[in-house]
Amino acid sequence: MSTPVITVEHGAVGYDGRPVLRDVSLSVTAGDVVAVLGANGSGKSTLIRAILGLVPLGAGSITLFDRPLRQFRQWQRIGYVPQRLGAGGGVPATVREVVASGRLARRGVLRPPGAADRAAVDAALRSVGLADRAGDPVATLSGGQQQRTLIARALAGQPELLILDEPTAGVDAASQEAFAGALRDFVADGGTVLLVAHELGPLRPVITRAVVVHQGGICHDGAVPDPAGHHAEPDHDHVHPHGPDEPAGLWSN
Amino acid sequence: MELFQYPYMQRALIGALVIGLAAPALGIYLVQRRLTLIGDGIGHVALTGVGAGLLLNRSPVLVAVIVATVGAIAIEVVRARGRTSGDLALALLFYGGIAGGVLLVGLSDATSANLNAYLFGSLLSTSTTDLITVGVLGAAILITMIVLRPALFAISHDEEYARVSGLPVRTLNLLIAVTTAVTVTIAMRAVGVLLISALMVVPVATAQQITRGFRSTMTAAMALGLFAAGAGVWVAATADTPPGASVVLLAIASFLVVAVAGAAWRAVRRRTAPATVPVPEPHEVVLDRG
Numbered sequence: 001m002s003t004p005v006i007t008v009e010h011g012a013v014g015y016d017g018r019p020v021l022r023d024v025s026l027s028v029t030a031g032d033v034v035a036v037l038g039a040n041g042s043g044k045s046t047l048i049r050a051i052l053g054l055v056p057l058g059a060g061s062i063t064l065f066d067r068p069l070r071q072f073r074q075w076q077r078i079g080y081v082p083q084r085l086g087a088g089g090g091v092p093a094t095v096r097e098v099v100a101s102g103r104l105a106r107r108g109v110l111r112p113p114g115a116a117d118r119a120a121v122d123a124a125l126r127s128v129g130l131a132d133r134a135g136d137p138v139a140t141l142s143g144g145q146q147q148r149t150l151i152a153r154a155l156a157g158q159p160e161l162l163i164l165d166e167p168t169a170g171v172d173a174a175s176q177e178a179f180a181g182a183l184r185d186f187v188a189d190g191g192t193v194l195l196v197a198h199e200l201g202p203l204r205p206v207i208t209r210a211v212v213v214h215q216g217g218i219c220h221d222g223a224v225p226d227p228a229g230h231h232a233e234p235d236h237d238h239v240h241p242h243g244p245d246e247p248a249g250l251w252s253n
Numbered sequence: 254m255e256l257f258q259y260p261y262m263q264r265a266l267i268g269a270l271v272i273g274l275a276a277p278a279l280g281i282y283l284v285q286r287r288l289t290l291i292g293d294g295i296g297h298v299a300l301t302g303v304g305a306g307l308l309l310n311r312s313p314v315l316v317a318v319i320v321a322t323v324g325a326i327a328i329e330v331v332r333a334r335g336r337t338s339g340d341l342a343l344a345l346l347f348y349g350g351i352a353g354g355v356l357l358v359g360l361s362d363a364t365s366a367n368l369n370a371y372l373f374g375s376l377l378s379t380s381t382t383d384l385i386t387v388g389v390l391g392a393a394i395l396i397t398m399i400v401l402r403p404a405l406f407a408i409s410h411d412e413e414y415a416r417v418s419g420l421p422v423r424t425l426n427l428l429i430a431v432t433t434a435v436t437v438t439i440a441m442r443a444v445g446v447l448l449i450s451a452l453m454v455v456p457v458a459t460a461q462q463i464t465r466g467f468r469s470t471m472t473a474a475m476a477l478g479l480f481a482a483g484a485g486v487w488v489a490a491t492a493d494t495p496p497g498a499s500v501v502l503l504a505i506a507s508f509l510v511v512a513v514a515g516a517a518w519r520a521v522r523r524r525t526a527p528a529t530v531p532v533p534e535p536h537e538v539v540l541d542r543g
Binding site for chain 1: 284287289403406407409411413414417464466467
């Protein structure tokens, strides 16, 4: 079970000359469920965007499934869940149409969808509890349901690795539970997960390892740290502004 | 109706119908990507091609296809770079295009009536060769837009996700740009370069008021485009109005009718249906309670 899935070695990323990540090394092996934690602006989203090749690496190297990122072509092995659905130009799209996009990596550009594609889309819709909304325009869904649509899109491609960017930020409790259930099923089938989160909530039991990003570097890689201070309160409703110069505390030990 | 027994009228009508189908099939992707004005810009560039064609005594449509395609590729390269100066670069290209066109037409032996025909469309100018060009290229556009719909939908809807899916995003973006250029130029005869953009965008805007999905929007927009083009040519022939203006005004009239009817229907339904209480969303940002 130690097949390397993601390997980052001494990775550095900068925007317009301003360093966002410096000398980051990380390895995720098959079956891992890794949470990337950190304050807003710590660079945690940049880390997964670099792994996906969406932002260029300034230094270091990234390997996906034993292949350098530049040569990696087997994108059907990865399911990506972005933070939110873009608004676009307002042309309506049904939940099913959005989820069906998840099959493209597997099917290619030219092949029309077949029975296997439809079955995978149905299964993905069921796994996030949106089968009854398949024909509705995504714009009419709640934020949490839109997030579940994006997760279904990733699952529809039957990936081996799921990469999620803050999948539960601002999502209602029912959607968080539905999402945790879908993730548990994915992990039980041998899937690997890398997710960025601000807080874990119902996901916590599924996570096997936590990586804490602080000021562009990794300051913790191991067991999931316990929430401390007012973060530990059961009704703690998170997301207050974090500055880059936040005093040493929860994530910096 | 007896007007349509003349071959030139039949050619004008068939050409317009092909464009009425093809323009919204492409336009839906432009609307989804917030590029609704790009067709207009490429129309400006195409005019330089028309001028060059007239001056060199070559087929203006063919030269315009080439010039507009080069212009579209240039626009797409600027857009993909995402530089802030891109806006200015586009303005230079558009105004350069229309000025170049007017200048070249002026240098040639063509009359201002000729120029008008390219700007706003003309029923009389569609030759059999033109019609074959329009038919072949229009069919190619339609087939491309329909066969590639899942992939083009994916990149229009969420370009980053499409890239992570391993789709050839740059190639597909260039394909949309080139297809836009070809659509603009084949529509030149019937609707004119200054009005073709409306036929790409307005039927989509009309359809999306009442549809629920992307495919149904595309189908409805194509039907509306077909109606506007056919009825527009008929109005132009019977009332002797410029065809481009007739087609576009009919498309806009459909938009207004659907907008008003849709609003009225929603109002009626709200009054008859029991009020549904919207489920409150949890706040995404809560100010620190400390």
